Each structure stands twice: as structure tokens, then as C-alpha cells.
Amino acid sequence: MPTENLKRCSWAGNDPLYMDYHDNEWGKEVHDDKTLFEFLVLESAQAGLSWITILRRREGYRKAFADFDVYKVAAFTDKDVERLMQDTGIIRNRFKILAAINNAKLFIEVQKEFGSFDKYLYSFMPNGKPIINHSNSIPASTPISDTISKDMKKRGFKFFGTTICYAHMQATGMVNDHVPDCSFK
Template identity: 80%
Template sequence: MPTANSKLPTQNIKRCSWCGNDELYMKYHDEEWGREVHDDKVLFEFLVLESAQAGLSWITILRRRENYRKAFANFDIHKVAAFTDEDAERLMQDAGIIRNRLKIQSTITNAQNFIKVQQEFGSFDKYLYSFMPGGKPINNTGNKLPASTPISDAISKDMKKRGFKFFGTTICYAHMQATGMVNDHIDGCSFK
């Protein structure tokens, strides 16, 4: 798989069709989507972003990513977990993010629950990979991208029991794709 810094001849690049011709989408596809991530800070970032996406398109959130980074303390889990009602009100006035009170409040609650999972498992990464066969990512073959799987069902169900919000099975599967728990680049994609 090409790395973010590798150079492919542009005329020979084949991508998954979902990213279309949008420069931001193509960059995200080429440099991040499907790449294995084990850093809890990055996993938290995608938890925030994927949860914000619920009911919206991913490009809507991707275009606001830097605004989310500023609004949510550079995705510092401990800072976000300590946000107050005043912080939530401040965020409701921030036009750079999706101003949905439930999503904002759930981000704070999810940060608090994220820390509890870290304390129990040693890291959020270890928790997530405890659901994976052999503790390893899955490299899917073929060209069919599921919206959810039995693994995303199990993770989202367990996270719901732990108090996480806006993280149903479809959002969970998107998080798995974004962080490389599954590699769903289609056959023939230059980034498979």
C-alpha cells in the first residue's frame, strides 16, 4: 500500500469511486482512509467526527475538521471530558461545527466514557481490537462495502452499554474503515 509520502504517477492512480473528484475527499482517501491507527488521540478524533456525522454526509464533517479540532481542544480527551455546560453553550454558538446540542453533549460524555475504557483496557485501541478476530485488522476483498458487520454490531452494542452516544453500528463501521480496523479499498484501488 502506498504511504502518505509516496509518489504515484497521477495518470495511473485508481481510487475507490466514493471519493469522486473532490480534492479533500481524494486526499482523505489516499492518506487516511483504511490506514491502521493505534493512537488513542486519533481514535478519539474519529470518534468525535464520526459521531458528528450521524445523519449527515462525511464530506460535510471533513470540511469542518479543523473547526472541530479548535472547538474540541485539539481532541485532547481529558480537556473535552472536563467541558462544562458553559463550554457546551459556547459550542452551540460556533458556526464552524454542527450545532446540535445532543451531539455536542454526547462528545463530552463520550470523552468521559473513552477515559473509563482506557482505564479498564489500558487503551481504547486495545478495547476496539479485542473485538477483532485475532486482534488484527481485516483486509476485505471484492468491491462490496457493507454499512455494518457483526463486529460493528458488537462494538456499538457494547459501547452503548458503556454510555456512548451517536455511535450505532453504521457509524461504528465507518469508524472502523476510517481507522484501518477494516481495509475496504476496492480491488484495483491504488491504495489497497
Template identity: 80%
Template sequence: MNQLPDEPTRCSWCGTDALYRKYHDEEWGKVVHDDETFFEFLVLESAQAGLSWITILRRRENYRKAFAGFDVQAVAAMQPPDAERLMQDAGIIRNRLKITTTITNAQNFIKVQQEFGSFDKYLYSFMPDGKPIINQPVSIPARTEISDAISKDMKKRGFKFFGTTICYAYMQATGMVNDHVVGCDFK
């Protein structure tokens, strides 16, 4: 737990950083069912691979500008000159593979939407009874059997930078799993 005097009790991972706390309090673990938000977090979580989440969270608005407001159709249509332009954008992580993967992941995201009717339906097909999981853990796991299965299937579909640990963080970010620890006021 991490709190200041007269502050609500929070999960310890968000520390005292105001942006991290806002994300924890208002977004993390909240159920999402719209594909736009699922795509936004796919972009952000994939960019986070190998980095801290706060690094990406601080660049979130830059990612929004760089990747067409997280419009999956616009990102999927990006071409090599767009990737070159993004390599010059100091507001995002300038990793060529992550940039080109974002474009490819957008194309794969659309294929999944076409096959399942929505990315939401695809993701929730892995969830028990098609519902979010509400945990009250003492400590938060880095992966689960469900994140293993989703990650494996997405890899088969051509998605990159989406291993099981990133997948589990994605599930937490979009409320597929609510892992606010025992005693957190935001569960």
C-alpha cells in the same frame, strides 16, 4: 472506481473532491493504534451521524479547535458553559445533543482506557486474533457482525451517536478494516 486520466484508480465513494481524495489516499483504511486518533475519529464520526462524511471532513479543523485539539481529558472536563459556547460556533455542526454527547463520549472513552489500558486494546479485543481485517470487496458493506458487537457494547457503556453503521465507518477510518475495493491503487 473513480479516476481522471493519468490518475491512480480509487474507490468510487471519494469522487473528484480534492479533500475527499486526500482523505481516501492518505488516511482511510490505514491502521491506527493511538488513542488520540481513535478519539478524534470518535468525535468526527459521531458528529457525522445523519450527515455526509464530506460535511464533517470539511469542518475537521474547526472541530479540532472547538474540541481542544481532540484532547480527550480537556473535552471530558468541559462544562455546560462550554457546550453553550460551542452552540455558537458556526464552524461545527451546532446540534446540542451532538455537542453534549461529545463531552459524555469523552468521559466514557477515559473509563474504557482505564478499564482496558487503552482504547486501542478495547477495540482490538473485538477483532479476530486482535488484528485488522483486510478486505478487497467489490462493494463496501454498511455494517458487519463486528461493528454490531462493538456498537452494542459501546452503547452499554453509555456512548451515543455510535450505531453499527457509524461504528463500521469508524473501523474503516482507523484501519481496523481496510475496504479499498478490488482495483483501487490505495489498498
């Protein structure tokens, strides 16, 4: 069936990049720590901006942040920060760049403590399983995203409040918020 005959969640609009993200990634379960780190960096960069702005720079982020290799990013130096501040392929916000490096270091600590970042995140989920909503009302945050973001803040993570946390949960399939008539649920 051609994709133009399929129904999508309204937020996907008609931008091909947004539609592809909606159809192939959003709400799909991810348990790979590298991908979870990628979305941690991207969602944190998105704070205060639209998601499409970050999606359009995703390849720039991939290049700038060592293909989202958490160990390489954790080892970034002041020289790397200055290099990133000149990189037009990403959002050149010093605080967000420093947060990505800080969060990489903390991500590794969480991996050591829990065995994987995935196990850490799913320790907050009911029965360790994703939530499938299929409601016409999509929240900006939930009590679970509140709890996760508070715990991450306590651990020192930056740019990961409850709204960003919930977006991360949606992006990585911890929550599936496709509306009931969406063909991609």
C-alpha cells in the same frame, strides 16, 4: 506516478479533500488513542450527514474540541456547550455536542479498564488484527460493528450505532475496504 493516473474507490469522487482523505487516511491502521478519539467525535458528528460535510469542518472541530484532547473535552462545562452552540466551524447540534463530552468521559473509563481505547477496540477483532476485505461490495455494518456498538451503547456511548461504528473502523484501518482495483489498498 502522478495521482491522476491512480485508481481510487469510487466513493472518493473528485473532491480534493475527499481524495486526500481516501489516499492518506481511510483504511490505514491507527493505534493512537488521540486519533481514535478524534474519529469518535467526527464519526458521531457525522450521524445523519455526509462524511464530506464533516471533513470540511475537521479543523473547526479540532479547534472547538481542544485539539481532541480527551481529558479537556471530558472536562467541558455547560458554558463550553453554549460556546460550541455558537461555533459555526462545527455542526451545532446540542445532542451531538453533549454526546462528544459524554463519550470523552467514557473513553477515559475504557482506557483505564483496558489500558488504551485501541486495546479495547481490537479485543473485538479476530486475532486482534485488522480485517482486509478488498471486495467490490462495501457493507454499511458487520457483525463485528454490531457487537462493538452494542457494547459501547451498554457503556453509555452516544451517536455510535453499528453504521457509525463501521465507518469508524474503516476510518482507522480496523477494516480496509479499498476495492480490488484501488491503487491505495
